[in-house]
Amino acid sequence: MESITIKDVAKICGVSVSTVSRAINNNPGINEETKNMIMQVIKKYDYIPNNSARNLKRSETNNIAILIKGLNNPFFSPMIAEFEKEIKKKKYTFILQRVDENQDEIEVAIELEKEKRLKGIVFLGGYFSHSREKLEKLTVPFVLSTVGMSEMIEGVKYSSVAVDDKKESYKIVDYLCKLGHKKIAIISATDDDESIGKLRFEGYMRALCDNNIEFNPDLVYYLQSGNDRYSMRSGYIAGKKIVKEKADCTAIFAITDIIAMGALRAIYEEGYKVPEDYSIAGYDGLELSRYYIPSLTTIRQPVEKIAVETLKVLFDMINEKTDSVHKVFDGELIIGESVKNI
Amino acid sequence: MESITIKDVAKICGVSVSTVSRAINNNPGINEETKNMIMQVIKKYDYIPNNSARNLKRSETNNIAILIKGLNNPFFSPMIAEFEKEIKKKKYTFILQRVDENQDEIEVAIELEKEKRLKGIVFLGGYFSHSREKLEKLTVPFVLSTVGMSEMIEGVKYSSVAVDDKKESYKIVDYLCKLGHKKIAIISATDDDESIGKLRFEGYMRALCDNNIEFNPDLVYYLQSGNDRYSMRSGYIAGKKIVKEKADCTAIFAITDIIAMGALRAIYEEGYKVPEDYSIAGYDGLELSRYYIPSLTTIRQPVEKIAVETLKVLFDMINEKTDSVHKVFDGELIIGESVKNI
DNA sequence: TTGTAGGCGTTATCAA
């Protein structure tokens, strides 16, 4: 029931608590023998230090937190793995904190910063439309990683690492155009959706324009709004609609791979074929999209690179080598089996 | 820089810290007016209590932790969502804790129990081969949810909620047999893999036996070992092997949907068709498997039910309505497009 | 190399 504390260990060992503390924290200036003896007792009695007490007392830690909205998004999986690896390599402690869809990530961050005495924070994915005042409450360095930024936030020290959503979405839509597609539908988020939905839509518009294709509002299919708007189901519904309305298009650009796959399935169920009847392009470059049948033509975000760079920037900020860096990576056009040349 | 503490708030309000404490904790016996006044100040100065201090001092909390190994597994996504919903509904606090692949979940649990003064713990997925002594260090109720159990652990109070892996895997392999398949390959984990790999393999064996099909060791394809053995890639590799070796089978049972999809893709790339050339069955019933083309024939684990029941059991344990319950749910055979009748 | 004592930010137990 009652769990053992540092005092108990000290008593058992016949030393003072500070000596025990030194032993468990690998402090210098402690006799090897006493240390060994203490460690043995600790092992025997299974003493585990209380983290709350440690965090409370410690002036600083090596804790780095990754805050992530939409944990179930497979896009994040490889990034998380990379973060963990890198953070451990640097001898920091990795804390993964999930943020609920309708929770304010900054609030969570502020709370966690206090609780864990964070050294730095990474915000992963999602949007970011927070006021300056709020962001200023964050007193440790933070980096936005693959966060669709609609605009820079003035007067706040922070960094960001991501691809340029607009540019990349332009890239893939332009690719569709160059293959001869002139009627390209888009499955996109509703107007009120900030961030990636908007940015990727802008890239689409621009690409059409540069290819002298007139924008046809009838070819814009909106995802249902709601928390699962970026789901397969949501793409599926949009796909069904496209087919049933006999949308006048030869290609479809879905703003994420997941949505593309949902749409693909819908088209398949309606008896059409991809890419023969409809070409479909996605965005993200999930591992899954290589294994889907047909594999997706998509924009691959260099997730590993982004993760590594995110931490590099964060550590640079922590070590005061830099104040603020905004790094943009190129996406890679992956040519899969879901788009045909016409 | 320096963040505001309860003392500061007390000073600003001209009251004592205990009064502030009462205000933030909704304690009875505090004047409504003073409370309002304090809350206003708190809002204005953005005071946020330090969780470490709270956890340290508080005798008990309403924290429930979900520990999960293999966070990236899409199988867990809907379960996590359900857990969160239910836990919040009961006015408890939901703590999601990721456990690294080569970390000991019990160690993590013990540490977290101290740090957060947990009320209860749910272990999600993975295997479980811990000694009794170790488990006894857990002093709060815990439930194993969808944890493949090779055997009951004697003399320890704990509960479990899951499907019977052996029975369900029997069910789907038997289904294959009944459709006329006599040569059924299996993609399974290596022998040394505990838990689900083993259990699902046993179901396969039993089903073959009951259908008077002789077991053919050549039709057992092992996943590469390693942390990503349950990945698409891993299934893909096995699938390639099956085709290239011209395995003498009409059907393949993959022990998870993810693996099945990887194998499916491999077969597709080699120019064969599913289910025309090979029938493939999976296990888990992921949402994704309904959207894959072809959709998978699989065993769907009733994840929502399992999640709800897991918490019900946990709360019953917390409230001492029960000591230990072992609940088994039935899986559901989902008939997809990946298996044909021969 | 070790021990003593103060304090991290809270909550809980008193007494007022």
Place this chain on the structure above:
DNA sequence: TTGATAACGCCTACAA
């Protein structure tokens, strides 16, 4: 209804 004050378990000067 409020206020002192003692913990919670640990780390860290400082002293020995």
